[in-house]
Amino acid sequence: MYSQSQSISGSPKTVVTHPAHPTLNPESKHRFAAKVLALTGILQTTLEIDELISLFARELSHFIEFDGLRYACQEQDIAIEQGEQSTHSCRYQLIVSGEELGELHLYRRERFQESELEMVENLLAALLYPLRNTLLYYQAVQSARLDPLTGIRNRSTLNSSLSREMELARRQGNPLSVILVDIDHFKRVNDQCGHLYGDQALRAVAQCIQGTIRESDMLFRYGGEEFLILLSGTGPRGAALLAERIRQQVASLTPRPERQMQLTVSLGVTSLHARESGKQLFERVDRALYRAKQAGRNQVILEP
Numbered sequence: 001m002y003s004q005s006q007s008i009s010g011s012p013k014t015v016v017t018h019p020a021h022p023t024l025n026p027e028s029k030h031r032f033a034a035k036v037l038a039l040t041g042i043l044q045t046t047l048e049i050d051e052l053i054s055l056f057a058r059e060l061s062h063f064i065e066f067d068g069l070r071y072a073c074q075e076q077d078i079a080i081e082q083g084e085q086s087t088h089s090c091r092y093q094l095i096v097s098g099e100e101l102g103e104l105h106l107y108r109r110e111r112f113q114e115s116e117l118e119m120v121e122n123l124l125a126a127l128l129y130p131l132r133n134t135l136l137y138y139q140a141v142q143s144a145r146l147d148p149l150t151g152i153r154n155r156s157t158l159n160s161s162l163s164r165e166m167e168l169a170r171r172q173g174n175p176l177s178v179i180l181v182d183i184d185h186f187k188r189v190n191d192q193c194g195h196l197y198g199d200q201a202l203r204a205v206a207q208c209i210q211g212t213i214r215e216s217d218m219l220f221r222y223g224g225e226e227f228l229i230l231l232s233g234t235g236p237r238g239a240a241l242l243a244e245r246i247r248q249q250v251a252s253l254t255p256r257p258e259r260q261m262q263l264t265v266s267l268g269v270t271s272l273h274a275r276e277s278g279k280q281l282f283e284r285v286d287r288a289l290y291r292a293k294q295a296g297r298n299q300v301i302l303e304p
Contacts, residue, residue: 032119032122036122036123036125036126037126039056039059039123039126040126040129040130042055042059043055043056043059043126043127043130043131044130044133046134047133047134047137047138048134049078049080049134049135049138050080052127052130052131052134053069053071053080053082054082056123056127057069057082057083059123060120060123063119063120063123064112064116064119064120065108066083066106066107066108067083067084067085067086067107067108067109068081068082068083068084068085068086068105068106068107068108069081069082069083069104069105069106069107070082070085070104070105070107071102071103071104071105072102072103072105073101073102073103073135074102075100075102076102076135076138076139076142078102078138083107084107085107086107086108086109087107087108087109087110088107088108088109088110088111088112089105089106089107090105090106090112090117090120091103091104091105092104092105092120092121092124094124094127094128094131096128096129096132099132101128101131101132101135102131102135104124104127106120144156145157147221149199149202149203149221150202150203150206150207150221151203151206152206152210152219152220152221152227153218153219153220153221154220154221155220155221155222155223157220158220158222158228159278161218161220161230162230162278162281163278165218165230165232166272166278166281168232169232169272174232174233175233175234175235175236175271175272176230176231176232176233176234176271176272177230177231177234177235177236177238177239177269177270177271177272178228178229178230178231178239178269178270178271178272178281178282178285179228179229179231179239179242179243179246179267179268179269179285180222180226180227180228180267180268180269180285180286180288180289181205181209181226181227181228181229181243181246181265181266181267181289182225182226182265182266182267182289182293183201183202183205183225183226183263183264183265184263184264184265184266184293184297184298185297186198186201186224186225189201189261189263192261193261201263202221202225204253204263205227205250205253205263205265206219206221206227208246208249208250208253209227209229209246209249209250211249212242212245212246212249213229213231213242213246214231216232216233217229217230217231217232217234218230228285234271235271236269236270236271236302236304239269239270239271239302240269240300240302243267243269243300244300246265246267247264247265247267247298247299247300250263250264250265251263251264251265251298264297264298265298266289266292266293266297266298266299266300266301267289267292267299267300267301268285268286268287268288268289268290268291268292268300268301268303269285269288269300269301269302269303270284270285270288270302270303270304284303285303287303288301288302288303289301291303
């Protein structure tokens with residue numbers, strides 16, 4: 001089931017529709033049903049959401065003309081666009097057994113005809129179940145990449161992300177920096193306030209860092225109370241300034257006044273050298289963090 005609206009002048013009209021065979025003679029209806037079945041088979045060949053939408057757009061273009069297509073699933077934070085938006089649009093809310101799978105928009109300069117909309121609705125019926133399977137797969141993959149406590153990337157995804165960012169930095173001649181963050185005296189936090197508060201502290205620090213860095217920066221939970229940030233396109237000075245902002249933001253988090261407990265962090269900072277490996281980069285940022293802790297904690301140390 002899906003709802004459909006076509007935007008013309010004024011407000012869009014939305015109705016709930018169910019797939020129905022287009023108005024065709026029996027022979028044409030049989031051929032169309034065979035094409036829908038073939039489309040279902042094509043769409044079942046992938047579990048990658050981008051590829052699925054591309055396949056559907058390609059096959060849909062064999063039936064009707066359109067200038068652009070947009071698929072969005074707010075729950076999964078997915079937005080995929082192809083082509084360009086235009087004067088007229090039709091919007092479908094995709095639902096299977098009460099489960100919302102997102103919305104699909106079609107755009108073109110000319111108004112969509114009723115016969116075309118009827119055809120789109122039948123073709124969308126072929127998309128629904130492959131789309132649901134793809135979203136389930138996407139959710140499983142995303143869950144495997146995220147730390148369940150803090151909701152940020154986990155360490156298992158770090159190596160592939162680092163390799164990709166190092167390759168991009170060297171190919172494009174851009175800097176790449178790393179910040180390693182450690183919550184000071186975290187064992188004391190757990191001992192004095194309990195592990196429940198310790199978990200809350202980890203989440204609070206992760207959210208604080210996430211809210212301070214750029215959208216393009218990548219935050220990972222590196223260890224128990226350690227976080228690592230990859231900063232593409234940022235040199236050592238910019239990384240050190242960001243690290244200091246993070247230090248200040250964490251220090252301003254609301255402590256537990258009844259325990260006189262305040263959260264602070266120590267931060268090591270370094271930038272990628274011309275011919276060093278990822279292991280060497282991590283060794284240098286780890287040395288910077290060690291120096292920050294040895295110097296009294298709650299500070300930033302930049303390793304040249």
